[in-house]
Amino acid sequence: MLAGRAARTCALLALCLLGAGAQDFGPTRFICTSVPVDADMCAASVAAGGAEELRSSVLQLRETVLQQKETILSQKETIRELTAKLGRCESQSTLDPGAGEARAGGGRKQPGSGKNTMGDLSRTPAAETLSQLGQTLQSLKTRLENLEQYSRLNSSSQTNSLKDLLQSKIDELERQVLSRVNTLEEGKGGPRNDTEERAKIEAALTSLHQRISELEKGQKDNRPGDKFQLTFPLRTNYMYAKVKKSLPEMYAFTVCMWLKSSAAPGVGTPFSYAVPGQANELVLIEWGNNPMEILINDKVAKLPFVINDGKWHHICITWTTRDGVWEAYQDGTQGGSGENLAPYHPIKPQGVLVLGQEQDTLGGGFDATQAFVGELAHFNIWDRKLTPGEVYNLATCSTKALSGNVIAWAESHIEIYGGATKWTFEACRQIN
Numbered sequence: 070m071l072a073g074r075a076a077r078t079c080a081l082l083a084l085c086l087l088g089a090g091a092q093d094f095g096p097t098r099f100i101c102t103s104v105p106v107d108a109d110m111c112a113a114s115v116a117a118g119g120a121e122e123l124r125s126s127v128l129q130l131r132e133t134v135l136q137q138k139e140t141i142l143s144q145k146e147t148i149r150e151l152t153a154k155l156g157r158c159e160s161q162s163t164l165d166p167g168a169g170e171a172r173a174g175g176g177r178k179q180p181g182s183g184k185n186t187m188g189d190l191s192r193t194p195a196a197e198t199l200s201q202l203g204q205t206l207q208s209l210k211t212r213l214e215n216l217e218q219y220s221r222l223n224s225s226s227q228t229n230s231l232k233d234l235l236q237s238k239i240d241e242l243e244r245q246v247l248s249r250v251n252t253l254e255e256g257k258g259g260p261r262n263d264t265e266e267r268a269k270i271e272a273a274l275t276s277l278h279q280r281i282s283e284l285e286k287g288q289k290d291n292r293p294g295d296k297f298q299l300t301f302p303l304r305t306n307y308m309y310a311k312v313k314k315s316l317p318e319m320y321a322f323t324v325c326m327w328l329k330s331s332a333a334p335g336v337g338t339p340f341s342y343a344v345p346g347q348a349n350e351l352v353l354i355e356w357g358n359n360p361m362e363i364l365i366n367d368k369v370a371k372l373p374f375v376i377n378d379g380k381w382h383h384i385c386i387t388w389t390t391r392d393g394v395w396e397a398y399q400d401g402t403q404g405g406s407g408e409n410l411a412p413y414h415p416i417k418p419q420g421v422l423v424l425g426q427e428q429d430t431l432g433g434g435f436d437a438t439q440a441f442v443g444e445l446a447h448f449n450i451w452d453r454k455l456t457p458g459e460v461y462n463l464a465t466c467s468t469k470a471l472s473g474n475v476i477a478w479a480e481s482h483i484e485i486y487g488g489a490t491k492w493t494f495e496a497c498r499q500i501n
Contacts, residue, residue, distance in 0.1 A: 295478045298327070298446035298494045299485065301425045304337065306435040307487035312422040312476060316342060316351075316450070319416040319475070321389040323455040324353075325463055327496050330443025331379035334358045337441035338427035340448065344420035348428050351416060353386070356439050363388075363395065365411035372397045373405040381444075381496035383464040387454040390415055396454075401464030403457065422476070424448065425489060446494045449473030466497035 301308050330336040335355045342351035347366060355361040361372045363386055374397065376382040385398040393412035397405040421432040427439040447463075450473045455463075462470045472478065485491065 295447065295472070295480075296494045297480055297491045298444050298496075299424060299483070300444050300490045300492065301441050302488075302490075304332070304437050304440045304442050305487065306426070306437040306440060308440065308489045309426040309435065309487060310424040310483050310485045310489055311432075312424065312448075313482055313484060314422075314476060315420055316416060316418060316422060316475060317452065318418045319452045320391075321387075321452065321454050322351075322416060322475070323385060323387045323451045323453065323460075324351075324449070325383065325385040325455075325460070325473075326448040327381055327383050327446040327494075328376055328443060329379065329381045329445075329496070330377050330441070332377055332442035336361075336377050336443060338425065338439050339441050339445055340422065340424050341426065341428045342416075342420050342422045343428040343431050344417040345431060347417070348430060348434070350420055352427060354427055354439060363397075363410070365393075365416070366414045368393075368411040368414075370395055370407055370410045374399050383447075383496075385455065385460045385463065389454055398457075398460045398464070401461040424483075446496065447478045448476065449478055450476040 299310050324340075326339060328336070328339060335357050337356070338352065338354045340353055341349075344350045349364045349367040352364040353361065354364065355374075355377075359371075361374045361376075362369050363372055365388065372386070374382075374384055376384065376399070383398075383400055386395060387398075388395045388410065390411070390413055392408050393410035393414075394408045395406060395410050396403055421428065423432070424445060425441040426435040428434055429436065449463075449471075451471075452475050455471075459471060461467075476482070480491065483491075
């Protein structure tokens with residue numbers, strides 16, 4: 070009889086546990102517990118152990134649900150942020166299709182770190198681009214004034230008529246630029262209109278550059294081959310000049326030039342020499358708010374030059390591989406010196422010498438933020454250290470001034486690209 074009662078008790082307990090587990094918290098277990106006959110078997114069985122397990126499962130589920138809610142809220146916030154950023158990127162790319170390829174500045178670059186963007190258009194917002202076009206127009210007007218002065222001395226009806234035609238075209242371009250700036254200020258410009266307008270203006274500028282260059286050829290025929298200067302009116306990645314001749318292996322050198330610039334911050338890169346495997350074999354650069362630097366085999370020395378005052382300055386740097394000793398001269402006076410600059414490293418031959426741009430790859434990889442803006446003339450290189458007296462003769466335009474025995478300044482030695490221009494050298498005329 071007791072056995073039958075125990076069996077019935079187990080059956081009832083099983084039914085109680087099944088009823089309590091209807092919410093499906095996991096696998097069901099059957100537990101038999103001996104209890105008094107007059108006791109509440111279901112309550113007793115749950116209290117005996119099942120309630121603890123159920124409570125634990127419920128708490129775990131509740132904690133899981135709360136964690137999932139937090140995760141979902143966090144993911145929603147992240148999605149909102151990404152959506153907002155994507156919207157900004159899409160709107161920016163609509164205004165400036167090439168903006169996604171622009172590289173942010175912030176320090177001297179390592180060799181090969183940049184992308185070769187030579188020949189690309191300037192990636193600046195429309196208003197800034199139009200401002201740069203205005204600067205180019207001003208440069209063209211200055212060149213026309215020089216041509217006008219030349220034509221007075223060499224009267225030619227053909228030259229005068231062509232000059233008048235070019236002047237009228239420049240006036241028309243100025244009106245277009247002014248109209249476009251006013252449209253931008255009023256917020257009426259659309260991306261397609263901006264692109265079309267820019268293309269028209271740049272095409273007209275290219276044509277003007279070519280026509281003015283034809284006029285300037287008449288001046289070139291009447292001047293010595295070294296009495297010219299290079300002009301880089303804009304900070305771009307496509308205006309530059311290339312020296313046709315490479316450098317030999319050198320264990321010492323002197324490099325001298327005339328510079329005129331008012332660019333800020335930093336005048337950019339007057340010259341760079343790259344060889345296979347080393348883009349920074351020999352570089353002169355003033356980038357951002359940093360002082361001007363000379364790089365030899367990617368080793369750096371800071372120079373004491375201050376030249377961005379819009380006036381002509383003559384600079385020279387001498388160097389010898391023994392102990393890496395260097396000296397810096399500005400306007401004929403030594404202003405700094407040092408040692409341990411790439412000691413016992415000879416300048417390697419068979420490289421590419423570029424004026425106006427810094428090379429990240431051999432002959433290319435130009436970055437507009439490092440481009441030289443201004444005028445450059447009488448770039449000469451010697452394979453020895455010049456004396457202070459020889460440097461002074463160069464800075465004072467003396468008749469005793471030497472020409473470089475490695476690179477001598479001559480129009481036949483220079484190729485220009487991207488709108489950089491040549492015209493008569495002014496600095497020595499002002500000194501004399």
